[in-house]
Amino acid sequence: MPIISARNVSKHFGGVHALVDAKIDCYAGEIHALVGENGAGKSTLIKILCGVVLPDQGELFLKGKQIQLTSPVDAVQAGIASVFQELSLLPDLSVAENVFLGSEPRTKFRLIDFKAMEKKTEEIMKQLEFDIDVRTLVKDLPLAQQQLVEIAKALSKNPDVIILDEATSALGSKEVELLFRLLRRLTREEGKTVILISHKMDELEQIADRATIFRDARYITSFAWGEMTNAEIIDQIAGRKIDTIFPEKRVNLPKEYVLELENVSCANRLSHVNLAVRRGEIFGLAGLSGQGQSDLLDVIYGSQVLDSGVIKIGGEAKQIRNPRKGLAAGVALTPADRKNDGLLLSRGSGENMMLPTLKKRSRFGIIDSKKEAEDTKRMIDLLQIKLSSPAQLAGTLSGGNQQKLVLGKAILTDADLLLLSDPTRGIDVGTKYEIYQLIRRLAESGKTIILYSTENMELLGLCDRVAVFRDGEVAAVLEGEKFTEHEILKAALGMEETEVGA
Incomplete structure (x- = not known):
């Protein structure tokens, strides 16, 4: 029996089909890779499994019983923890404060017991083999250690199902090795289930037991890792042959x-x-x-x-x-952290691309809207950005299309x-x-x-x-x-x- 399953799950965002009749089965004690292009529906599916997004239709099962996840709190209570690609940490709080945010230990007077919180966080870090000072402010840590703090925060809840969305994207080789050693221990020795989204084939070769491929918002196939060659996997992901x-x-x-x-x-x-x-x-x-x-x-x-x-x-x-x-x-720069440094997620995609070059397209404070529309279309066509219109909010695009927006901004500066x-x-x-x-x-x-x-x-x-x-x-x-x-x-x-x- 799968520990967690999804059946016939569909989700629409406006006119965009994010998922169409999707399915997945994950078993206890396995590391299950979820692979596919950006916009294939992977992140939408795991957000549904985490209670962040509600499906339009479909069923979810946990240990054989149908469940309804209407919020992230429901998912945590059900034993599902998640780490998303974009960090959710509060930079001006310490490591310990972030790990126990919302569940801080209290004194008998109902005040936060900072000493107990720091001690518990140190115990968690020691158990996970993460060498991080729990009193340090998150903003003072390098990105790789911030990612490890995010992972520690999720694992502190002792979940049965751990979902990692591009958890290694900000990690160096030493941190990746440390994380993989931890995931093997959690699955092999403690029987937990890990669902891992990654685009790094060399890493998946090291760690994945099974995999499910999504393409164009639809389920394509599931297989035991090793049954398909890397070339076959890439062709299935892309829907075309890439030599x-x-x-x-x-x-x-x-x-x-x-x-x-x-x-x-x-x-x-x-x-x-x-x-x-x-x-x-x-x-x-x-x-x-x-x-x-x-x-x-x-x-x-x-x-x-x-x-x-x-x-x-x-x-x-x-x-x-x-x-x-x-x-x-x-000189133009595309930052590594597109969410915090590269884009205004609450503004339109076209508007984001135009921001660095507003001065070039304006005269006496008036923007040349025709030139702006032409440049926006040129970048969308050049980079093959998938969106409903230039007005679509940058935060609603897939990670790959967000990255293309950041590149478009830099290219437009000439x-x-x-x-x-x-x-x-x-x-x-x-x-x-x-x-x-x-x-x-x-x-x-x-x-x-x-x-x-x-x-x-x-x-x-x-x-x-x-x-x-x-x-x-x-x-x-x-x-x-x-x-x-x-x-x-x-x-x-x-x-x-x-x-x-x-």
Whole structure:
């Protein structure tokens, strides 16, 4: 008997079919992968299983009994806990306060017992093997540790069913290994059920027992992992055959340098960074997470101010002290956290794309609505964004289409230097293919791309060269025959050749 099942579940949002007669069966003691393109219906289904969204029709079963989940509280009481891709933590509260939010231990006078709360949180962190100070404010933690706090918050309720929506998208390799060890223990030793949404095939190969594929809001098939090859899975996900996901690289690059960094340092995050990037180049930033890659992008764009050093763009030294000056210098950034840093989720999709270029399309304070409509349509067609109209709220789009909006904003600035921070985070393989092709076309048109990605295979497949960061410094710049995953890992870990082979 499945521990949790869905039958004939459908959901509409206006004229959009988010789910049509969907189904899934998940068993105790298994890690069940839910895979499909963005917009395929995966997130809608798990939101229904978590009580966040009510279905238009269909039935849910838990341990063989039909259930009604009308709110997240119902789901928690039924033993279902969830961790969504977009974090729900309160940044100005401590780790302990976030973990016990809404269920804080009380003193006999009904006041919050902070000492007991911190002690219980420390016990939870120790049990989960998460090395996080429970008194730290969440906003002071790196994104990877914030994701672990979100997971700890869900597991603190001791659920029978754990649903993880792209839980590894913000994690580095060490955190992923730690999480997978935890999930194996929870399923193999404690008999819990894990439903995992992920677009990373290499991770699913390591962890998944079974999988269900969704496409175009419909159930396609379920299978035991290993019964289908990766190529067959990708074809089923995309509904079409994808022979190779990465576009062909350029053989010869122009010799003109668009960006030059000389001894760039910033607080304790960057130290004496020296780099030179050519026009039309896709230049990668690699290394373990939190080693200064995102900080470098922020410094170039103006989100962080450098302490010392020189930034040259087009051969001219620039003082970039804020994003407005960054845009004026021909630099655009797509942030990794599209929800908090990239979009206004409560505003229209078209409006979001137009925000950085309002000045270009207005005169005497009056916006050229015709030009705005033309540019919006051009970006929607170029990026193949799936929406009912440009007025559709950005927050109602799938994660992949939200990411395309963020890219559209950057492209519309017509910047010569595009800084992309994990641009395919939480994106399905079909959409990744489209974004990779777009990035290569932009480079061939003369744009310079600096790409930070937490996926080494993405850097290897797409970039012309890569700089490996360690402790805020450039440990190595790799190209040609030296540009391999082996060399990336060796530089990232500070290992000698003999140590790597050991």
